[in-house]
Amino acid sequence: MRMVQATTLSSIDDYRIIEAAPPEPGPGEVLIDVAACGVGYVDALVALGRYQVKPPLPHTPGQEAAGRVAKVGPGVEHLAPGDRVMASVRGGFAQQALAPAATVRAIPERLAFAQAAGFHINYVTALHALTDRANLAAGESVLVLGAAGGLGAAGLQVAKLLGARVIAAASSEEKRDFCRALGADEVLDTAPEGWRERLKAAGGGRGPDVVFDPVCGPLFEPAFRSLNWRGRHLVLGFVGGPIPALPANLTLMKGAALVGVDVRQFMLLEPDRARAHLDQLLVWAGDGRLAPPLGRGFALDQFALALEFALTGQGVGKTVLEVADL
Structure with missing residues (x-):
């Protein structure tokens, strides 16, 4: 099989496509024929060794993928070869990838592989952020910064499903049109x-009552200062450049909270609730209430361009590596 791999994490140029034998699934594992793999800002940071958690070497990027079951390991009885699935994988920039069976889920018929490949992390993050961390109530207002990106779009859509009024902030008219099409009540420049x-x-x-902030850029402090009484500012990432600081007295003056959202630890420490969130999201996707927008697609041979594009923050929706037509 063909796969992307690097033995160092210093540069995207270190990565090459190599030929390797397909891995064999062990107990509780599933081998997936990869149709598409999500590509996000964090994937690019991990690939460059800039993320807080360093991967073992050699490294193949890609942590969530969609495709069809190729083989199942011992003890896996709820899946069969040919099933359309999405999963948390080890090395999704490849024609085949291993996944723990516990993370493998059937894809609703309404979802294409490219949509499913970018679904799990962004949408579970959004639902966890808005329900568990912000305690969002129907009728409240949510400001989504970076609303046209993969995580921002998920936050916009989930907030609407939870009954919020959404103001979407985006940097270009194209991105603001994209947010309108997703259901934003108002759009705003940056x-x-x-x-x-x-x-x-x-x-x-x-x-706003809640700020959904995957950017934490120049609008970080102005957004916090604009919160209503008892407002909540959700910190979801730092794609906006240098990490900003906030004067501590503002939280007292606004009666507001600055709230961190770490989906990686949420999934590790609260796996049952994380699975319940994914269950709910898949129900919404299955009945048509949630349709993830398709972002830019790259072929497997264009993996370096995909990683570079993910770092720019210029895309709309979730960037996807399109590995095979399954």
């Missing part, structure tokens, strides 16, 4: 000058 006044106008004279 130019700092006069931004808080435009946000207040978009909110009908009020600030």
Whole structure:
């Protein structure tokens, strides 16, 4: 099989496509023929050794994929070869990848492989953030920063499903049109000058109750300052550049909370609740209430371009590596 691999983590140029024997699934494992693999900002950071958790070497990028079951290991009885599935995988930039059977889920018929490949992490993150960390109530308002990106789009869609009024902030008219198509109630540019006044106008004279922030860039402090009383600012990532700081007195003055969202630890420490969130999301996807938008696709031979593109933050929706037509 063909797979992407590197023995060092210093540069994307270190990665090559190699030929390797397909891995054999062990007890409780599943071998998946990969149709598509999600490519996110974190995937690119991991590939470059810049993430807080360093992968073992040699490293093949890609942590979530969709495709068909090729083989099942001993003890796996709920899956069979040919099943359409999505899974957390070890090395999804490959024609075949291993996954723990506990992470393998059937794909609703409404979802294409490319949609399913970018579904699990972003949408579980969004539901965990808005329900467990923000305790979002129907009728509250949510400001989504970076709303056209993979995680931002998930936050926008999930907030709407939970009954919130959503203001989507995005940097270009193309991205704002994308957010309108996803159901945003209002859209907002990201130019700092006069931004808080435009946000207040978009909110009908009020600030947001919740800020969903995967960016933590120049609008981080203005967004926090704009929160309503008892507001919650969710910190989901730092794609906006240098990590910003917040004067501690603002939390007291606003009666507001700065809340961290770490889905990796959530899945490790609260696996039952994480599975329940995924169950709910798959129900919404299965009945048509949730349709993940397709982002830009890259062929397996274009893996380096896909990683570089993920680092730019320029895409709309979830970037996907399209490995095979299954």
